[in-house]
Amino acid sequence: MTTTARCPTCRAVSHKDGNKLFPFCSERCHLVDLGRWLNEDYRIPDQPDTSGGGADSAVPQKPDES
Numbered sequence: 001m002t003t004t005a006r007c008p009t010c011r012a013v014s015h016k017d018g019n020k021l022f023p024f025c026s027e028r029c030h031l032v033d034l035g036r037w038l039n040e041d042y043r044i045p046d047q048p049d050t051s052g053g054g055a056d057s058a059v060p061q062k063p064d065e066s
């Protein structure tokens with residue numbers, strides 16, 4: 001049986017078999033996630049967030065519902 005999971009970065013299906021970076025699908029996605037983690041840990045207030053999250057990081061604001 002092959003264990004599969006969604007890559008936390010690109011959400012592609014990744015397979016655990018022979019994948020040292022599981023649940024990431026590739027080294028690139030692993031590094032992207034690592035970079036995000038480091039950015040949060042060492043955030044510099046003076047710098048605007050232009051690291052390029054793309055549309056993926058844009059969370060639509062929901063109107064207040066009562």
Ligand SMILES: [Zn+2]
Pocket residue numbers: 007008009010011012024025026029
């Ligand atoms: Zn990926």
